[in-house]
Amino acid sequence: MMDEKFDFIREDTKALKDAGLFITLRTIDSPPGAWMAVDGKRVLNLCTNNYLGLADDARLVQAAHDALDRFGVGPTAVRSIAGTLSLHAELERRVAEFKGVEDALYVQSGFCANQAAIPPLVGKDDVIFSDRLNHASIIDGCRLSGAKIIVYEHADSANPRDPDDLEVKVKENLSGYRRGMVITDGVFSMDGDVAPLDRIYAVAERYGLMTMVDDAHGEGVLGRGGRGIVDHFGLHGRFDVEIGTFSKAFGVIGGVVAGKRVVVDYLRQKARPFLFSNAVTAADTAACLAAVKVLAESTELVERLWENTRYFKDEMKRLGFDTGHSETPITPVMLGEAPLAQEFSRRLFEAGVFAMAIGFPTVPKGMARIRVMVSAMLGRKDLDYGLEKFAEVGKALGVI
Numbered sequence: 001m002m003d004e005k006f007d008f009i010r011e012d013t014k015a016l017k018d019a020g021l022f023i024t025l026r027t028i029d030s031p032p033g034a035w036m037a038v039d040g041k042r043v044l045n046l047c048t049n050n051y052l053g054l055a056d057d058a059r060l061v062q063a064a065h066d067a068l069d070r071f072g073v074g075p076t077a078v079r080s081i082a083g084t085l086s087l088h089a090e091l092e093r094r095v096a097e098f099k100g101v102e103d104a105l106y107v108q109s110g111f112c113a114n115q116a117a118i119p120p121l122v123g124k125d126d127v128i129f130s131d132r133l134n135h136a137s138i139i140d141g142c143r144l145s146g147a148k149i150i151v152y153e154h155a156d157s158a159n160p161r162d163p164d165d166l167e168v169k170v171k172e173n174l175s176g177y178r179r180g181m182v183i184t185d186g187v188f189s190m191d192g193d194v195a196p197l198d199r200i201y202a203v204a205e206r207y208g209l210m211t212m213v214d215d216a217h218g219e220g221v222l223g224r225g226g227r228g229i230v231d232h233f234g235l236h237g238r239f240d241v242e243i244g245t246f247s248k249a250f251g252v253i254g255g256v257v258a259g260k261r262v263v264v265d266y267l268r269q270k271a272r273p274f275l276f277s278n279a280v281t282a283a284d285t286a287a288c289l290a291a292v293k294v295l296a297e298s299t300e301l302v303e304r305l306w307e308n309t310r311y312f313k314d315e316m317k318r319l320g321f322d323t324g325h326s327e328t329p330i331t332p333v334m335l336g337e338a339p340l341a342q343e344f345s346r347r348l349f350e351a352g353v354f355a356m357a358i359g360f361p362t363v364p365k366g367m368a369r370i371r372v373m374v375s376a377m378l379g380r381k382d383l384d385y386g387l388e389k390f391a392e393v394g395k396a397l398g399v400i
């Protein structure tokens, strides 16, 4: 018998399918290398966040093995009770040094890092100014805090007027609240454009706002040797809080809240994911440490990433694709309606290229796309293979 209570789920699922927005999971049977085994098929990997190829780097894998032998599998405690391993403390020191900040707090994920960092700093008497295109984990962190959230129009460093709407909104609203904070993605994960961090800082300074940037797609990518967006803009010691993740360019798992010691230390007392959810495992932590060491020692991988990025984007534009206004390895291939993006992705997959379609609610309606993630793992032949298949499918579907 059909359970009528759940009619709403059946209706909503049908609506998702009709709109081309239903998610089907693909399963992976290999490391996220240049080529991967996906649903039993060998395909070119143009869609993971393994920017630098560190996810199966021998140095990281060895570090994880060693830590498993020394510490076992699970920490079985939250950090604040009995879960802080020497590895956690060392990683926090090393990542703070790498990013050029006073202190860092290691948490379970980038998603958790936003939940850890925002609610202790603002509450119901306060206001958060948040970019319209901020990541879902920032939005959820803001909501959890109970502060008033005022969304300002998206600020892109390529637009010299930005962040004009931020300043308008601050001027109009700040005086009604106890304190304020501005929060932005560093690199916007669906468009690949970069926040005008220097100009956002100038506004924040003028009005005495706390500043937070989520650098998930900037670490390992932007700045000297991948030191991130604050380094890219030369704003060391200015931004109060940098949120980060070890799950993208660093190739592992875990999140970080980095920045001023007064803030980070306070979070050790207050951040709920830190206080109420178990610490990251020793193996993962050791792999993160190895990743930071690799990046601190050499800029080679980051340079290769940018070389590949320039080549791929130039060629895609030459083929006639609209790749939006990305300034980073994130390369959106704009297609408009979600069903077209899904069909495009399906045909690419048949042709041996793994690049996922992204639609609402991850991006606005009518702005569906294939999001290509360029990485340092790809050789010239791999990139050419991908370009050739994009051209074939693009012509077959009348996109170019």
Ligand SMILES: *Cc1c(COP(=O)(O)O)cnc(C)c1O
Binding pocket: 109, 110, 111, 112, 135, 137, 138, 185, 189, 214, 215, 216, 217, 245, 246, 247, 253, 254, 255
């Ligand atoms: C990916 C991402 C996160 C989430 O990081 P996880 O470590 O995967 O939880 C948070 N913020 C931004 C901007 C991201 O792009």
